[in-house]
Amino acid sequence: MDEMDFKSSVELTLGVELELQLVQPHDLDLARDAGDLLARLEKVKLPGAVKPEITESMIELNTSIHRGHLTLAAELGVMRDAVVREAGMLNLQVCGGGTHPFHSWSARRIFPTERFKxxxxxYGYLAKQFTVFGQHIHLGCANGDDAVYLVHMMTRYVPHFIALSAASPFYQGEDTSFQSSRLTAINAFPLAGHMPFVEDWAEFIEYYKKMRALGVVESMKDFYWDIRPKPEYGTVEIRICDTPLSVARAAQLAAYAQALAKWLLDERPHPALRAVYLVNAFNRFEAARFGLRGQLIDPFEQKKRPLAADILDTLAGVMPQAEALAGADALAALATDVRRGYSDADWLRERFAANGSLAHTVRNSAARWAGDKPGASG
Amino acid sequence: MSLGFLPQLPPVFGQPALFGALLLAGLLGGELVRRLLGLPRITGYVLAGVLLGPQVSGLLAPGALGEARVLIDLSLGLIVFELGHRLDVQWLRRNRWLFVAALAESAFCFGAVLAALLAFGFQPLLAATAAAIGTATSPAVVLLVAHELRAAGQVTERMLLFTAVNCGLAYVALTLLLPFLHLEHAMSWHEAALHPLYILGGSALVGFVASLALLWLADWVGKREDRQFILLVALVVLAVGAARSLNLSVVVTLITLGMLARNFDYEQVLLPLRFGYGGQLFFVILFVLTGASLEFTALPAVAAAVVAFIVARYLGKSLAILAFGRLSGVRSGSAGLLSLALQPMSGLAVVMVLDTAAMYPAFGGDLGAVVLSAVAVLEILGPIATQFALKRAGEADPAAGSA
Structure with a gap:
């Protein structure tokens, strides 16, 4: 079997990957204990998997496959509790968020696997700067052609996911003025960006083979695209989100992606449009820089409008699909924050304003991830 | 012609010149040892001290060492404070086996050293006193090696935690042995009973009051790293001074201060602790002075007992860690490295011996020689062992080079 055979999966099944920060309590800087923590977690029976990531300060949670976000949220909760408990035995804290606010990238150590080495x-120093933390959402597709269509159509909504998940205002000890500064670290990679505008899976395979023959890539893993088809899982993988500060938000984002995909695949509201990629860089920047206060250019309507309004309209538009998937509550929760103009990035800035120190902001964020009442920890 | 403005010859150098000379000697010694031999800088600081000290060149006269005692106390105070600050009570509560392992590490080590010294025919009470001193790992060495290697990881964290626990327990044990020493010296029983209570209770109280003052003032000063640094040094120095003038224990006072400042900080007013370059000055001074006060002359006479002391100490520490390390969740292989990392003895032990001998001259004889000789050996070898262990555990930052 060819690695590029698209494995058919049940349409709209869900899976999530969450990259998490490991923090040492005495100075709240990133820790280097991923190896020890993973060794402990191997002995714990978990519904999903926990894996190493590029540096020893990160781990990645992988959920199993779900039909809807409710069971996904429950599973994420179980995994979060296990990881927090085992990390506690090693005197580590676990944190969400797209970046660590003040770690020094040069202090990072690569996790010793062949691929990461x-x-x-x-990539040299880019590899260490890649110590940023994202959420990936996998959506099951019946076939490769559906996957290609879904990638193109989802691209219009990339700014939605950036703004809704944004949780990386601080980087290298500074307020970046961005809502999501994590994306900047990803942009540096030569194969970051988006899938080319191909018509169907056959054309995609042609493109992929050409890139391999030219020696640009060795496997699909080398493309660091915002959204990419994942033939061996039979999914489309949305890779644009910051890891949120709570598992609840992670599950809500997955519910939104699922409802949106259902609408796109069921209704096929538009044919795929090349112009989506003309406005993509602008839209993506607006969302990363300004979050919910940014602008969005709609490539189908060809006009600029406030991103928040576009998200609220879309959330309302896919509500029937969300109801069918038992995800209406999740979308309603997202809409509430959009109306307030509030995201995890704003929460982090609020904590920093309140306690005056990024170290304590990390401590608050770890408490929030562990499920304490937000704010109660000071 | 009167040239009364000229100094007497040879000129008399005061404290500033002493301070500068110690720093310079330490710096040169540290760099030379690292560049020529690839050994930790600390070993170089100590060797520089040995060369300056009364045993070799005599440039640092015993009188000067006495004057420098205040520098030793301040340096130790800062270091022990930082160690106390790293002692996370929450961790011990979450990981009970870790707590058991830390207690066992001290207990086994005490027992093993005591047994070895008894086998050499030392009097039980004095042997127990020496064993208590031997239980403590040098906080200065482990902290400095960890700093210089920029080490982070489970072995490093546990090394610091176990050191905090064994230093605290060593001091408590030493203090609890006081009544028996007192009684041997025919003091009244209530004086014998009250003295340890006064030292432990008083030190803890001073540490407690200082920690409240620190937290209260830190809240008032706000979260500014530069100001909090000054505040911290000020309170540590004050606490050291208070402990000295009240005849209390500097170590217990400062460990209490560090620990409570960390664990009472409910409002999160303290920034993470970074002593940086300022802290390094004190490290260098401490090690040069310790080197100068090392005692090698008695070593040949008591060599066998010294070897037994060092071996028993190592066995005690490693047995406990091998037995309980796995249960507390340390990966296999790192238990051995952790026990190696905990070997250093240094200035703290010298201070304990000197203080005990000052009160009870009987201790200053052979047994004092055994402990001081063991300190001399482990002062040189300990940093090498710790550096090796942390590097081998993969917890040193490769970019940091050698300590």
Missing amino acids: HILER
Whole structure:
């Protein structure tokens, strides 16, 4: 079987990957204990998997496959509790958020696997700067053609996911003025960006083979696209979100992606449009810089409008799909925050304003991730 | 012609010149040892001290060492404070086996050293006193090696935690042995009973009051790293001074201050602790002075007992860690490295011996020689062992080079 055979999966099944920060309590800087923590977690029976990531300060939670976001949220809760408990035994704290607010990238150590060593060799300091934390959402597709269509159509909504998940205002000890500064770290990679405008899976395979023959890539993993088809899982993978500060928000984002995908695949509201990629860089920047206060250019309507209004309209538009998938509450929760103009990035800035120190902001954020009452920890 | 403005010859150098000379000697010694031998800088600081000290060149006269005692106390105070600050009570509560392992590490070590010294025919009470001193790992060495290697990870964290626990317990044990020493010296029983209570209770009280003052003032000063640094040094120095003038224990006072400042900080007013370059000055001074006060002359006479002391100490520490390390969740292989990392003895032990000998001259004889000789050996070898262990555990930052 070819790695590019698109494995058919049940349409709109859901899976989530969450990259998490490991923090040492004495100075709230990133820790280096991923290896020890993973060794402990191997002995714990978990519904999903926990894996290493590029540096020893990160771990990644992978959920199993779900039909809807309710069971997904429950599973994420179980995994979060296990990870927090085991991390506690090693005197580590676990945190959401797209960046660590003040770690120094040069202090990072690459997790010693062949693939990660290769990335360090190839990309140099970019590999260490890649210590940023994202949420990936997998959506099951019946076939490759559906996946290609879904990638193109979802691209219009990339700014939605950036703004709704934004949780990285601080980077290298500074307020970046961005809502999501994590994206900037990803943009540096030569194969970041988006899938080319191909018509169907056959054309995509042609493109992929050409890139392989030219020696640009060795496998699909080398494309660091915002949204990419994942043939071996039979999914489309949305990779644009910051890891939120709570598992609840992670599950809500997944519910939104699922409802949106259902609408797109069921209704096929538009044919895929090349112009989506003309406005993509602008839209993506607006969302990363200004979050919910940004602008969005709609490539189908060809006009600029406030991103928040576009999100609220879309949330309302896919509500029937969300109801069918038992995800209406999740979308309503997202809409509430959009109306307030409030995201995890704003929460982090609020904590910083209240306690005057990024170290304590990390401590608050770890408490929030562990499920304490937000704010109660000071 | 009167040249009364000229100094007497040879000129008399005061404290500032002493301070500068110690720093310079330490710096040169540290760099030379690192560049020529690839050994930790600390070993170089100590060797510089040995060369300056009464045993070799005599440039640092015993009188000067006495004057420098205040510098030793301040340096130790800062270091022990930082160690106390790293002692996370929450961690011990979450990981009970870790607590058991830390207690066992001290208990086994005490027991093993005591047994070895008894086998050499030392009097039980004095042997127990020496064993208590031997239980403590040098906080200065482990902290400095960890700093210089920029080490982070489970072995490093546990090394610091166990050191905090074994230093605290060593001091408590030493203090609890006081009544028996007192009684041997025919003091009244109530004096014997009250003295340890006064030292432990008084030190804890001073530490407690200082921690409240620190937290209250830190809240008032606000979260500014530069100001909090000054505040911290000020309170540590005050606490050291108070402990000295009240005849209390500097170590217990400062460990209490560090620990309570960390664990009472409910409002989160304290920024993470960074002593940075300022802290390094004190480290260098401490090690040069310790080197100068090392006692090698007695070593040949008591060599066998010294070897037994060092081996028993190592066995005690490693047995406990091997037995309980796995249960507390340390990966296999790192238990051995952790026990190696905990070997250093240094200035703290010298201070304990000197203080005990000052009160009870009987201790200053052979047994004092055994402990001081063991300190001399482990002062040189300990940093090498700790550096090796942290590097081998993969917890040193490769970019940081050698300590």
